Amino acid sequence: MKLISIxxxxxxxxxxxxxxxxxxxxxxxxxxLLVGLAFSGKTxxxxxxxxxxxxxxNLTDDFIEGLEQSYYYIQEFKNEQSCVKKIxxxxxxTCIIFPKDFEIRNEQRNELxxxxxxxxxxxxxxxxxxxxxxxEIESKELSYSLTQVLLSKINITVHDLDEDIxxxxxxxxxxxxxxxxxxxxxxxxxxxxFDLEEVSVASLNTRFSxxxxxxxxxxxKGLELINESMDYIEIIKDDAGWDENETAELEEDFNxxxxxxxxxxxxxxxxxxxxxxxxxxxxSSLDELESDLNKSKQLKEDTMEKLASAKDNLxxxxxxxxxxxxxxxxxxNNLKSISITRAETIVSPVNTKIEPVISExxxxxxxxxxxxxxxxxxVALLLSSTIIIFEKNSKAFFRSFITPTRxxxxxxxxxxxxxxxxILQTIIILGLANYYLQVPLFKNALSTVLVLLATTTFFxxxxxxxxxxxxxxEGAIMTSxxxxxxxxxxxxxxxxLESLAPAFSKIIKYNPYVISSELxxxxxxxxxxxxxxxxxxxxxxxxxxxxxLLILLFQGVMRKKRIRQPLDMLENMLLHPEKAAAKIPTKExxxxxxxxxxxxxxxxxxxxxxxxxxxNLRQNKVTEWAKSMGKKKLASKIKRTLSKNExxxxxxxxxxxxxxxxxxxxxxxxD
Amino acid sequence: xxxxxxxxxQRLTKRFGKNTVLKGVSLDIHEGEIFGVxxxxxxxxxxxxxxxxxxxxxxxGDVRFRYDYFVKRIVQxxxxxxxxxxxxxxxxxxxxxxASQEPSFYKKLTVRENLRYFGSLYNLPKRxxxxxxxxxxxLMDLKRAQNxxxxxxxxxxERRLDxxxxxxxxxxxxxxxxxxxxxxxxxxxxxxxxxQKINKKGTTIILASHHLSEVETFCSRIAIIKDGRIVDVAxxxxxxxKYAESQEIRIQTYPGNYANISRSIKKPGSxxxxxxxxGSELLIYSDQPQIVLHDLLxxxxxxxxxxxxIKVSRPGLDELxxxxxxx
Numbered sequence: 001m002k003l004i005s006i007x008x009x010x011x012x013x014x015x016x017x018x019x020x021x022x023x024x025x026x027x028x029x030x031x032x033l034l035v036g037l038a039f040s041g042k043t044x045x046x047x048x049x050x051x052x053x054x055x056x057x058n059l060t061d062d063f064i065e066g067l068e069q070s071y072y073y074i075q076e077f078k079n080e081q082s083c084v085k086k087i088x089x090x091x092x093x094t095c096i097i098f099p100k101d102f103e104i105r106n107e108q109r110n111e112l113x114x115x116x117x118x119x120x121x122x123x124x125x126x127x128x129x130x131x132x133x134x135x136e137i138e139s140k141e142l143s144y145s146l147t148q149v150l151l152s153k154i155n156i157t158v159h160d161l162d163e164d165i166x167x168x169x170x171x172x173x174x175x176x177x178x179x180x181x182x183x184x185x186x187x188x189x190x191x192x193x194f195d196l197e198e199v200s201v202a203s204l205n206t207r208f209s210x211x212x213x214x215x216x217x218x219x220x221k222g223l224e225l226i227n228e229s230m231d232y233i234e235i236i237k238d239d240a241g242w243d244e245n246e247t248a249e250l251e252e253d254f255n256x257x258x259x260x261x262x263x264x265x266x267x268x269x270x271x272x273x274x275x276x277x278x279x280x281x282x283x284s285s286l287d288e289l290e291s292d293l294n295k296s297k298q299l300k301e302d303t304m305e306k307l308a309s310a311k312d313n314l315x316x317x318x319x320x321x322x323x324x325x326x327x328x329x330x331x332x333n334n335l336k337s338i339s340i341t342r343a344e345t346i347v348s349p350v351n352t353k354i355e356p357v358i359s360e361x362x363x364x365x366x367x368x369x370x371x372x373x374x375x376x377x378x379v380a381l382l383l384s385s386t387i388i389i390f391e392k393n394s395k396a397f398f399r400s401f402i403t404p405t406r407x408x409x410x411x412x413x414x415x416x417x418x419x420x421x422x423i424l425q426t427i428i429i430l431g432l433a434n435y436y437l438q439v440p441l442f443k444n445a446l447s448t449v450l451v452l453l454a455t456t457t458f459f460x461x462x463x464x465x466x467x468x469x470x471x472x473x474e475g476a477i478m479t480s481x482x483x484x485x486x487x488x489x490x491x492x493x494x495x496x497l498e499s500l501a502p503a504f505s506k507i508i509k510y511n512p513y514v515i516s517s518e519l520x521x522x523x524x525x526x527x528x529x530x531x532x533x534x535x536x537x538x539x540x541x542x543x544x545x546x547x548x549l550l551i552l553l554f555q556g557v558m559r560k561k562r563i564r565q566p567l568d569m570l571e572n573m574l575l576h577p578e579k580a581a582a583k584i585p586t587k588e589x590x591x592x593x594x595x596x597x598x599x600x601x602x603x604x605x606x607x608x609x610x611x612x613x614x615x616n617l618r619q620n621k622v623t624e625w626a627k628s629m630g631k632k633k634l635a636s637k638i639k640r641t642l643s644k645n646e647x648x649x650x651x652x653x654x655x656x657x658x659x660x661x662x663x664x665x666x667x668x669x670x671d
Numbered sequence: 672x673x674x675x676x677x678x679x680x681q682r683l684t685k686r687f688g689k690n691t692v693l694k695g696v697s698l699d700i701h702e703g704e705i706f707g708v709x710x711x712x713x714x715x716x717x718x719x720x721x722x723x724x725x726x727x728x729x730x731x732g733d734v735r736f737r738y739d740y741f742v743k744r745i746v747q748x749x750x751x752x753x754x755x756x757x758x759x760x761x762x763x764x765x766x767x768x769x770a771s772q773e774p775s776f777y778k779k780l781t782v783r784e785n786l787r788y789f790g791s792l793y794n795l796p797k798r799x800x801x802x803x804x805x806x807x808x809x810l811m812d813l814k815r816a817q818n819x820x821x822x823x824x825x826x827x828x829e830r831r832l833d834x835x836x837x838x839x840x841x842x843x844x845x846x847x848x849x850x851x852x853x854x855x856x857x858x859x860x861x862x863x864x865x866x867q868k869i870n871k872k873g874t875t876i877i878l879a880s881h882h883l884s885e886v887e888t889f890c891s892r893i894a895i896i897k898d899g900r901i902v903d904v905a906x907x908x909x910x911x912x913k914y915a916e917s918q919e920i921r922i923q924t925y926p927g928n929y930a931n932i933s934r935s936i937k938k939p940g941s942x943x944x945x946x947x948x949x950g951s952e953l954l955i956y957s958d959q960p961q962i963v964l965h966d967l968l969x970x971x972x973x974x975x976x977x978x979x980x981i982k983v984s985r986p987g988l989d990e991l992x993x994x995x996x997x998x
Contacts, residue, residue, distance in 0.1 A: 395773055398726070398775045399769070399775040399836060399837075402725075402764055403764060403792035404761040404765055404794070604712070604713075605711060605712065
């Protein structure tokens with residue numbers, strides 16, 4: 001019972017603190033709703049791609065066409081610098097720089113440069129991926145086209161070779177025929193007989209030689225004999241007186257000549273016989289030779305015929321081979337006509353190179369602007385709202401209020417207090433960042449300072465508005481946190497804005513956190529001029545001014561309605577029954593505690609002594625009054641306590657119930 | 672002393688929603704007086720005081736201050752000149768010092784820091800600020816606690832600091848709302864003596880209380896407020912004379928059947944004005960106590976009530992207040 005009672009009370013208090021209840025109960029739902037709507041129905045990114053091509057040709061056009069066919073926003077730039085500038089300004093997400101003389105050639109390495117902003121950490125990889133996808137498609141198409149050319153040439157060559165093969169295949173039987181002809185010629189040639197009997201011819205020769213020799217010898221001997229006879233004759237003549245020796249010698253010589261002549265004589269028939277035999281044999285051989293020659297003649301004719309056929313064949317073959325040579329040359333030329341032959345070029349005709357637009361590499365450096373603005377945002381919201389709530393809820397508020405000090409002055413002092421605190425914090429953070437992270441603070445010092453001042457101003461004013469709108473510290477803190485969380489969730493820090501629903505994306509671009517963090521990012525990381533940021537700075541300051549005016553307006557209204565009779569008077573009674581009861585109007589003409597309100601007032605007006613007199617251990621007159629009104633349950637509850645406050649609270653609760661009933665009854669009647 | 676009032680409250684009506692808290696309140700406040708506004712809780716005292724200083728804007732009526740008096744250095748006039756505090760808020764806020772029912776200062780500031788802070792809100796020059804701070808610390812007996820955090824002060828010191836804060840700019844009129852509520856008798860006396868000291872320095876004081884008896888000693892005039900209307904305005908003595916025509920008979924009997932006794936003696940035509948049961952006593956008011964006493968004793972005898980104690984006296988201001996306000 002007690003448990004339920006306490007929970008019930010907690011709920012009542014929570015719900016009756018309307019602003020806090022709104023923040024606690026509706027705030028998270030609002031975040032979910034906003035974030036849900038923002039991220040719903042979209043899987044792609046709203047990217048803007050810039051490109052710069054020093055020269056244009058078909059290949060460049062193809063690539064640009066490929067980019068334009070994507071669902072991204074494509075923008076052409078006249079030079080690389082202007083493209084980079086737009087990245088720095090956050091207008092485009094990447095810049096594609098085409099190489100000069102962008103062509104697919106064997107010796108040329110084509111490199112497309114991507115310029116990306118790594119400070120957009122949660123987007124940069126998506127940008128690279130998306131643009132790489134597009135360019136990869138183009139590159140693939142190009143590679144496909146190159147391969148297609150190669151394959152087409154190969155196909156043509158294959159086709160030609162097929163024809164050549166048929167041709168070569170056709171040569172084979174012709175060569176076979178040629179071979180057969182030659183074989184036949186060979187056989188014929190082998191069959192030709194030109195050799196005579198070797199011996200017969202040789203012996204014939206020898207014999208003729210011998211005969212010839214013999215005859216010659218006979219001749220020589222005869223001659224010699226004649227010569228000697230002559231000599232002897234001479235000698236006889238000269239000397240006329242021959243002695244015996246000389247006559248014996250002449251006799252011996254004549255005998256010897258006689259023998260020799262006889263030998264020659266004897267040998268000559270044999271030798272003639274031998275020559276005759278040899279001539280006979282030769283004649284026979286010549287007959288055979290003649291036969292053979294006749295046969296050979298026949299064969300020669302045949303061979304001549306075959307050779308003529310072979311010649312024809314060879315001539316045809318020569319023509320065919322010439323054709324084949326032509327065909328092969330054609331194929332070679334065909335293959336030679338393929339301009340791109342480097343495997344690397346065919347596989348990857350275009351290479352990409354990713355280049356950051358800034359040299360900083362530390363992720364913390366990229367995150368720093370977002371973190372700094374985050375710190376400023378939360379500190380400003382919480383600090384300024386807390387200061388306002390402190391002041392509003394302070395007992396000194398009344399005294400401050402009645403001094404001759406304009407409310408605007410309090411607003412200004414609250415602003416300045418928060419401003420000083422945050423600026424000091426910011427200076428410390430920037431100092432540390434400059435020292436440890438080497439964050440370049442002085443690249444655009446003026447711009448950075450202006451952005452920080454505008455950011456701080458805006459969030460302080462917003463925090464002050466929260467402080468003025470809420471009456472409790474917890475309500476203000478919760479609202480500040482919810483606001484900060486919404487700003488943070490719907491920013492580039494968590495998810496790139498480019499991934500949000502387009503309608504939301506357009507609105508969220510003006511999220512003060514987005515404006516501030518983007519401005520600071522550009523100021524710290526890029527060389528950006530004040531002239532390029534002043535518009536957004538003015539938006540921030542303008543918004544701050546509007547909120548400030550609303551605060552002053554609100555203060556004016558509240559000043560007029562100050563200490564108004566709260567409409568939820570009875571609700572206040574639960575918290576401050578004694579004070580509240582004093583404000584209950586009495587109904588004129590009612591002389592006794594005829595209703596609960598009057599009873600409550602009566603009890604409230606009692607001094608402690610009077611109360612103790614009416615409510616003590618012996619008697620409880622309030623119980624009796626309640627009974628007299630027919631409120632038995634209430635009487636029973638009242639009877640259990642002797643505390644004035646407790647009794648008043650019970651009465652207040654009962655009044656609430658009664659009023660609720662009355663409202664229902666009234667509504668029923670009206671219906 | 673110039674007898675023309677320094678402050679004229681004219682037909683002030685203040686509503687909160689449908690609830691009219693002040694109903695045509697008109698009062699004149701004179702220079703140098705201690706003016707008391709006495710009424711029950713919820714009668715409209717605080718609303719009146721807050722409307723008086725311009726913290727609340729009335730729906731009807733006006734509060735006018737004597738311009739020639741408060742701005743005497745600039746304006747010289749033979750006739751009193753009045754201006755609405757709502758039309759000259761900056762000036763009027765310098766005229767008034769206000770110490771509310773609950774201390775109104777920063778608990779995290781020291782006593783001196785609080786005084787200096789509120790002094791600066793009144794645009795006091797440094798020298799005046801230093802001087803006023805020192806004077807008030809001495810006057811309020813807070814010198815020793817000047818460097819103590821206000822949150823660490825005792826109840827009496829808090830109240831004194833609050834009054835000091837209200838006086839830091841040396842206002843012509845000091846308004847005190849229930850200055851002694853929740854204080855013990857000793858502290859009350861201390862506060863009242865301070866109020867007198869301040870008044871002696873020439874500061875006009877308007878104070879609100881629901882203890883008529885408490886303010887009767889110090890106030891030169893008292894306004895009784897009931898349900899947002901001024902019932903009467905007079906000096907305490909005049910109020911006593913006016914309302915104390917009846918005398919009070921206090922009896923204590925056994926078994927104490929006071930309801931029956933009341934019914935018996937409060938017959939039509941009797942000289943009994945009022946009968947109240949207060950604890951174990953029965954209080955009877957009458958302008959002819961001797962006649963009532965006769966009847967009373969007779970009744971007691973008839974009802975077999977044993978008389979334990981009996982007193983006859985003129986009523987105090989508290990009783991008068993209750994009677995005036997109908998409580």
